[in-house]
Amino acid sequence: MNVLFLTLSNMENIYDRGIYSDLVRELAKRGINIHVVFPRERREMLPTELVTIDNITLLKVKTGNITKTDFIEKGISTLTIESQYLRAVKKYFSDIHFDLIMYSTPPITFERVVNYFKKKHQTKTYLMLKDIFPQNAVDIGLIKNGGVIWKYFRKKEKKLYEISDMIGCMTKGNVQYILNHNPNIDEQKLEIFPNSIEPIDSKTTKSTNYELKDKYQIPHRANLFIYGGNLGKPQGPDFLLKVIENFYKVDNSFLLIVGSGTEYEKIKHFIETTHPKNVGLVQFLPKIEYDQLLKIADVGLIFLDRRFTIPNFPSRLTSYLEYSIPILAATDKHTDLKDILNQSKSGLWCESEDIDSFITLARKLANNEMLRKEMGENGRNYLEEHYDVRKTANTIIKHLK
Known part of the structure; x- marks a missing residue:
């Protein structure tokens, strides 16, 4: 079984403890070949690189700065990361058939990458919903409700929900919110998928x-x-x-x-x-x-x-x-x-x-x-x-x- 995981989290050290690294290692323990795509931000001044550790493959994609930066640079980097990821996965993973592609929000801009595998290999798609964007940005005054930026990201959000075969929500409240604000979504494609870790002793x-x-x-x-x-x-x-x-x-x-x-x-x-x-x-x-x-x-x-x-x-x-x-x-x-x-x-x-x-x-x-x-x-x-x-x-x- 091959699984592709797209994330914005830093996964340089797959043995670090965290909600995504713990999940990746647990899936690898079960014999799944898991391929992780994550950013190498511009400030690191390092190229795109592919490494394999046991049955975990890490594709480190050179991107703009997404974390620890101002809102404008973060926005531009978020908009461009979709194309950067798509070029990288086409180059390094074009001959791999993935049984499942997992991706987490933020961002909501992985739609083209997900669609590429969904259409090419009929890959199953799983959204791990950790962030409800753009509404969270509207709530705290970063984006104007109904404005041009909101309309762009809201369209991307709807498309991401549409192409996802399953949407894993952190809580019941998340499930209900998505259903209330996206009435076209089939309730059967939503389930509880909380943050989880490998607990220490x-x-x-x-x-x-x-x-x-x-x-x-x-x-x-x-x-x-x-x-x-x-x-x-x-x-x-x-x-x-x-x-x-x-x-x-x-x-x-x-x-x-x-x-x-x-x-x-x-x-x-x-x-x-x-x-x-x-x-x-x-x-x-x-x-x-x-x-x-x-x-x-x-x-x-x-x-x-x-x-x-x-x-x-x-x-x-x-x-x-x-x-x-x-x-x-x-x-x-x-x-x-x-x-x-x-x-x-x-x-x-x-x-x-x-x-x-x-x-x-x-x-x-x-x-x-x-x-x-x-x-x-x-x-x-x-x-x-x-x-x-x-x-x-x-x-x-x-x-x-």
Whole structure:
């Protein structure tokens, strides 16, 4: 069996841990020959290259800069990546018959590449829907609803849904949203396909590392509240600044923000000028060191802009659940993340404009070690039941039969 996977995620090291690399390795373990196509951004100054590791083939395609850049450059790179991928797969994979082609959003501009294999080989097509674009950009004011740019991307979105034999959605909320806003889609082609990982041994998830706390100036006895991930407009940076400003009200606690993105400099400037108590900011960490921080963390934070009307589902959730960390989420009211936290009893939620509620919930977690422990264990159990990569791999293999 041959499977082609198109993604924007960096897959240079296929042994790195993550939702896509874990899935690729799991499928390869099952004897599937999997071919991964991903970008080598212009800043790396490296050519397109093909390498094979066991039965995983990696096609690294030279593209423009997509991450850690401004909105205009990202937009241009997103528009051109479809042609770059198509040229690369025609050159390197023209003689391979693929049984299935998988692709994730973002972006929504893989349509021509997918169509090429669908028409040439009658390849089955599977969309892993991680992002609902362009509506998410409309919600936070990046694109004008009904404008020329919106019409272009909305047309591409509809076409991608149309040519996909199956659409894997992260949650029930995602499924319902797609059906409500795309009435022509056959309900039978939608299914739940959540973010999933290969969980580490639960016995090794917690540690006390004073050396690491000293490195990031975290008081030894403080409860560590950690946020790790993108620092962009989708995370609602204005509310995050309010959290930073008010975090001194959470007794015996330290807030550590680890991430990068378009709003990093704004957050850095705010911290440097206001000197908030018990708050730290780190721009980038290798995943192995970030995971060490998760081992000593007491609460994991999730932020989403309150204006979102689409049911986003942040990928960092699985990392917190994996390390048995209770979650405090401040998001829009449309995401069903709040429902999953409630169902799993793994965390607390408030709307991301209500700073008073956020501080109240943070205090509740800081002052109740038993509650944190119970929620952390509940979250780990929920991960193993719902977000284990072996289960999502079974979903893919089902469509190969």
